[in-house]
Amino acid sequence: MYTEYYGLQEKPFSIVPDPSFLYPSSKHRTALTYLEYGLMDRMTLILLTGEIGAGKTTLIKQLLTKIESDIEVAVIFNTNVSSEDLLELILCEFELEPPIRNKAGYLDTLNQFLIREYGKGKRVVLIVDEAQNLSQEALEEIRMLSNLHTGKDSLIQIILAGQPSLGTRLRDPSLAQLYQRIAVSYHIASLGFDETREYIVHRLKTAGSEQENLFTKAAVERIFQASGGIPRSINILCDAALVYGYADELRTINVDVIEQVLADKEETWIGSVHSIDEIQSNPAVSLDNNGNMAIRLQSIEERLNKLSSQVDWQIEHYEKRIESYKDVLIHKLERMLDEERKQNERLLRNYNLLLNSINLRKDDLGSV
Secondary structure (H helix, E strand, O other): OOOOOOOOOOOOOOOOOOHHHOOOOHHHHHHHHHHHHHHHOOOOEEEEEEOOOOOHHHHHHHHHHHOOOOEEEEEEOOOOOOHHHHHHHHHHHOOOOOOOOOHHHHHHHHHHHHHHHHHOOOEEEEEEOOHHHOOHHHHHHHHHHHOOEOOOOEOOEEEEEEOHHHHHHHOOHHHHHHHHOEEEEEEEOOOOHHHHHHHHHHHHHHOOOOOOOOEOHHHHHHHHHHHOOOHHHHHHHHHHHHHHHHHOOOOOEOHHHHHHHHHHHHHHOOOOHHHHHHHHHOHHHHHOOHHHHHHHHHHHHHHHHHHHHHHHHHHHHHHHHHHHHHHHHHHHHHHHHHHHHHHHHHHHHHHHHHHHHHHHHHHHHHHO
């Protein structure tokens, strides 16, 4: 909608985590350094926390681009699961098929895999995002996995990423054994004002903008105040501001645009049931200010487009997963068919031997 108007090649403020847009603030650089150090030094358990929208998932995706080929990685995003389901998800991510589908079978399959990979000189890393949602039993399972080691090395390295409540939960006395195993931890703090300004400029440049002052200083100050320096909140405000600016044919985004975004956010932000009900029950509201309503509708359309892009990304992710599972299944079926063929050949040989033995016995009896 507004990309061409502002000379952009793509949307600069999408809320979908994208490592190519990662702004290397001092906080994010330090967090990435901690993660890389923990992996390189074979630390068993690494903790990364940050507020909602602080950039944890983006950092994880950036880390994945740096991981070497001798490391097998599994990333778990769905954490509202039981301990047994968690083990099953881990096996799926490593493309492992347990012979028995129960907890004991899952653990045995995973343990054999870890020993096999260690014997090959490979390392295994498990990354659990949104780990604050893990149940007490699932966290206990994580602790048990961290116990898997040889004489001197851990068989698996685990990165737990989540909101600040994760750190609070891990400090609970009931999880003391798990908390004591955390060798490296880092909390991503929110951006300061200067970093917020640099963050906005960085994302605009990455998207192809040649206009560094597209957002005025006063507009950036207001964005910083309203967002608290949280990257995702900055993205939402800046994206909506560009929609408003495009609708009013503005070449720069000033503080008035931000104030309008914030005012409309309170009234018609998606998810506000009250504002939707009010419009439905009182049509005059929707006709009160045609200009503002048009802008709001455009803003809603923009957000729907973002939601659509997230759904498309998820579909693409799962299609790739399904394709990989298909290859594994075909390989497994081929192996089973090969084993079946070998078994049939053995049976046929035994049958022929038995038949020959019977014929020889008949011949012996006939000669007598």
